[in-house]
Each structure stands twice: as structure tokens, then as C-alpha cells.
Amino acid sequence: MISACPICQSSNPKPVFRLGHMPVLCNQLWPDVETARAAPSGDVDLVGCTTCAFIWNRQFDPERMVYESGYENALHHSPKFRAFASDLTHHLIERHDLAGKHVVEIGCGDGHILDLMVKHGAATATGYDPSMAGRESQFTAREGVRIIPEYFASRKLDGGFDAIICRHVLEHLDEPQTLLTQIRHAIGDRDVVVYFEVPNAGWMLDGVSMWDVIYEHVGYWSAPALTTAFVRAGFEPVNVSTGYSEQFLMIEARPAKIRQRDFVATGTDKIKTLSNQFAASAQEEMIAWRARLGSQAGKTVIWGAGSKGITFANAMGTVHSTLDALIDLNPRKKGLFVPGVGLEVRPPQDLRLLAPDHILIANALYRDEIADQVRAMGLSPSFATLTG
Numbered sequence: 323m324i325s326a327c328p329i330c331q332s333s334n335p336k337p338v339f340r341l342g343h344m345p346v347l348c349n350q351l352w353p354d355v356e357t358a359r360a361a362p363s364g365d366v367d368l369v370g371c372t373t374c375a376f377i378w379n380r381q382f383d384p385e386r387m388v389y390e391s392g393y394e395n396a397l398h399h400s401p402k403f404r405a406f407a408s409d410l411t412h413h414l415i416e417r418h419d420l421a422g423k424h425v426v427e428i429g430c431g432d433g434h435i436l437d438l439m440v441k442h443g444a445a446t447a448t449g450y451d452p453s454m455a456g457r458e459s460q461f462t463a464r465e466g467v468r469i470i471p472e473y474f475a476s477r478k479l480d481g482g483f484d485a486i487i488c489r490h491v492l493e494h495l496d497e498p499q500t501l502l503t504q505i506r507h508a509i510g511d512r513d514v515v516v517y518f519e520v521p522n523a524g525w526m527l528d529g530v531s532m533w534d535v536i537y538e539h540v541g542y543w544s545a546p547a548l549t550t551a552f553v554r555a556g557f558e559p560v561n562v563s564t565g566y567s568e569q570f571l572m573i574e575a576r577p578a579k580i581r582q583r584d585f586v587a588t589g590t591d592k593i594k595t596l597s598n599q600f601a602a603s604a605q606e607e608m609i610a611w612r613a614r615l616g617s618q619a620g621k622t623v624i625w626g627a628g629s630k631g632i633t634f635a636n637a638m639g640t641v642h643s644t645l646d647a648l649i650d651l652n653p654r655k656k657g658l659f660v661p662g663v664g665l666e667v668r669p670p671q672d673l674r675l676l677a678p679d680h681i682l683i684a685n686a687l688y689r690d691e692i693a694d695q696v697r698a699m700g701l702s703p704s705f706a707t708l709t710g
């Protein structure tokens with residue numbers, strides 16, 4: 323049980339939202355129905371800090387998280403994400419003068435961002451990610467790009483780095499302050515820019531996007547909590563913003579001269595209010611979806627075998643038998659099975675065979691590109707998005 327706030331150590335957090343019996347590793351797919359249904363599960367019990375507004379799953383058990391080969395989280399199969407990644411890396415190189423410099427990425431996945439950083443001007447880009455052990459990547463072909471398939475540790479920083487990038491890692495850590503403090507220590511007296519990106523909990527709370535709640539995420543970050551964490555670790559935020567249609571929260575920071583250990587950012591009240599309203603709204607929506615799926619005739623598939631689609635399928639509980647499959651563009655997910663409910667992941671070309679009556683789109687951001695693709699196949703199902 324994580325009872326004190328991992329950012330500011332305040333005790334007595336307020337309950338926010340509960341979701342029982344969820345897959346421990348949402349993005350770990352399985353080779354057959356039986357192993358998928360027997361996949362480890364755990365409870366999500368979100369609570370919010372009354373001081374810094376950080377939200378975390380107090381039932382989270384870090385011992386259960388092992389990110390191995392088979393963990394699949396790549397988004398680069400979507401054109402929308404590719405455009406975002408290209409703009410982001412271009413911006414980082416320009417704004418922080420990183421042309422000809424050395425970049426380190428923590429949790430680099432298959433190296434998509436490393437490749438783009440070098441493409442846009444960095445001399446070298448080295449990434450750490452244990453899930454890449456024994457795996458090939460299409461993104462390491464470019465000279466200067468290197469993936470080390472291990473967990474990152476700050477002692478591995480040899481000193482010759484000019485920027486640190488870390489996308490969608492902090493939310494997986496039960497002790498995020500430790501990583502931030504270690505990085506700050508490794509930077510020492512130099513001027514190194516750090517860029518961190520996490521799912522935007524402010525957006526999730528505001529839009530009641532409860533399908534973004536997964537066991538893998540111990541922390542749910544809003545701008546005030548993120549700012550608080552960085553300042554307390556000895557950084558000076560230079561830009562805190564949202565991107566990817568507000569779904570991502572980003573911070574660019576530089577080392578501060580003085581570490582403010584008691585700092586609390588402004589803007590926590592709004593997050594606390596949204597947190598208080600979240601549970602009731604989420605519950606209402608869950609009941610409405612169960613009723614809809616239970617009464618809906620015909621075949622239904624979910625487009626998007628990522629966190630949102632998998633959480634939704636599992637949260638539907640007993641009515642999930644009305645779901646037929648999950649569709650995903652990522653060829654590495656094809657033919658594998660979703661943890662918990664045990665539904666198969668099929669590629670888009672299988673839609674002709676499946677001929678679904680309804681397609682539930684996990685991420686509303688992709689609605690247009692998906693609808694175009696499906697209609698081009700000569701199919702005319704109904705479309706709905708899971709949120710928004």
C-alpha cells in the first residue's frame with residue numbers, strides 16, 4: 323500500500339476512483355486464449371494528494387511489474403502520432419540548440435524518437451529500454467542511433483550528454499522522485515535540458531476518460547504535480563504544456579541553482595475539484611456502456627488494442643461476450659490475445675471477414691483516419707468512440 327504522496331509525502335489522500343481486477347500488464351499480449359485469461363490481475367484504487375494534486379494507485383505493487391520482450395506500446399503505426407513525433411523532435415532540436423549534440427532517452431521503446439532526433443540534427447542518440455532485449459528495430463539503422471536493452475540507471479550516464487528525453491515512463495514509477503533526483507545529480511553543474519512527457523491526467527479527469535486508467539500506471543500527472551516534482555528535484559521548468567490534442571503533458575526543464583524541497587505549484591485546486599467529480603461521472607458512463615453493449619444486436623469490434631481498448635473490454639465484465647475482437651494496425655499484435663477477457667487482436671484487413679456491425683474506436687483522435695480506412699474497404703458499420 324502506497325499511503326503517502328510519492329511527490330510531496332503528504333498523508334491522508336482522498337479517494338478518486340476504483341477499478342477492480344484489471345490486467346497487471348495491459349500491453350502484454352498473449353499467444354492463446356487460456357494464457358490471456360489467466361494473466362495476472364490487480365486492483366486499481368486511485369487516490370489524490372490534498373497538497374500537490376498528484377493522483378496514484380495506492381494498491382500498486384512494483385514487484386509485479388516486469389517489462390520484458392512482448393510488452394508492446396509503440397504508437398508509430400498511426401500517421402497522427404508520426405506527425406506529432408516529428409514536430410516534437412524538430413522543436414526540441416531547434417529550441418534547445420541540440421544540433422550536433424548527444425541525446426539520451428530513458429525508455430526509448432523501439433527507438434522511433436532516437437531516430438528522429440538524429441534525423442533532425444542531433445549527432446548521436448542513445449536509448450535505454452529493457453523491453454528491447456533480443457528484438458530488432460527498424461529505427462537503429464541510422465548512424466548515431468543506439469539502443470541499450472537494459473533498465474536505465476543514472477550511473478550509466480557517462481557525462482557526454484546534452485539532453486535527456488523521457489516519454490511515458492514517470493507514470494510507471496512508484497518512486498518518480500528518485501529518478502528525477504538521480505538525473506539531476508548526474509547533470510551536476512552543467513546546463514542540460516530534460517524533456518519529460520506523461521499522459522495528461524488533467525485531460526483525463528476533465529473528459530472523464532476513465533479507459534486511460536490502467537494498473538501499469540501508478541501515477542496520474544497533472545501540470546501542478548509535474549511542476550512540483552521537478553522543482554523539488556532541483557529543476558527549473560522552462561515550459562509546461564499539453565500536446566497530442568491535450569492527451570499528453572510535457573515539461574522542458576533545466577537544472578536550477580537551488581533545490582526547493584518544499585515547493586508546491588499553483589493550480590492544484592482545479593485538479594482537486596475535477597478529481598472529486600471523476601468517480602461519479604465514470605460510474606455513470608460505465609453503467610451506460612454496459613447497458614448499450616448488452617442490448618446492441620450484431621457484431622461489435624474495438625479498434626485499438628492499446629490501453630484504452632483493453633481497459634474498456636475488461637471493464638465491461640460479463641457483457642464482454644458481445645465483443646468479437648480488437649483491431650489494431652500494429653503487425654506485432656496480430657493473432658495475439660488480450661489479457662483478462664482473452665479477445666483476439668486482428669489486423670484491419672480481417673474486417674472484411676469479420677464484417678462487424680459496430681466499431682468502437684478506442685481513441686477519438688483516430689476516428690477520421692479509421693472511418694476512412696473502413697469505408698475504403700466497402701464496409702459500413704456504425705462508429706462510436708469510447709469517450710468524448
Ligand SMILES: [Zn+2]
Pocket residue numbers: 327328329330331332371372373374375376
Ligand atoms: Zn503530494
